[in-house]
Amino acid sequence: MEDLYFEATNKTPKVSFCASDGKLAIIGRSIPENSYKFYEPILQWLDEYMDNPAKETELTFKLDYFNTSSSMYILGILKKLEFLYEKGHPVQVKWYYDIEDEDMMQTGEDLKQIVKLPIEILEIDQKEV
Template identity: 35%
Template sequence: MDNLFIKGSTYIPTVDFNAQTNILEMSGESYHEYTIEFFQPIFEWLSTYLSQPGRSFVFNFKMTYFNTSSSRRFLEIFDMLENYVKNKGGKAEVNWYYKEGDLDMLESGEEYADDVDLKFNFISYP
């Protein structure tokens, strides 16, 4: 399976999904106006990746800012991961990175952790 890499820019996050290392990472900022179009290839890649049962993987979430529309797409991703763990015997761990003192980003991660049944690790950095 090919990896998925999207280089981030002003409005879109960097996406680095590696099928060989089983490390999926999103970083940067996400406030693109057309989130459905941007996230569609991500959902397609994840659907293919998650079609193989029993994978163990880590999802590193290193966002510094995202808008409401992006937030909804992230929830869709977490829902996909949760369904995979529940229905296909996979193991997933989410590392939620947030800048020290950025309580909004920490609270956003805690809200996602409450919404889905996935293991979340909250990791602050300076």
């Protein structure tokens, strides 16, 4: 299975999904003009990945902002990983948020309540990055 990689733009996040080691990352800003066009290849990749996942899967989110249409796809990604987790595969989600961004922290907490996945909420200080 091929890895999935999209370079970040000013409207879309960097996507780095490695099939062999199960390290998945979505980093940046997600305000695509067409969320379906951007996220559908990611969901399709996950469908294929779920047929033969790595020993462990770790998804990292480091989003500084995302729009409402992106949020539906983020939840869709988590739902796919929830299915994998419920089948007994180890899955870990790391949700990073800027120390000053309470909304992003709360979004991570809300997602923890919606999906049955281990989600770690981690703060980062952008001033130190």
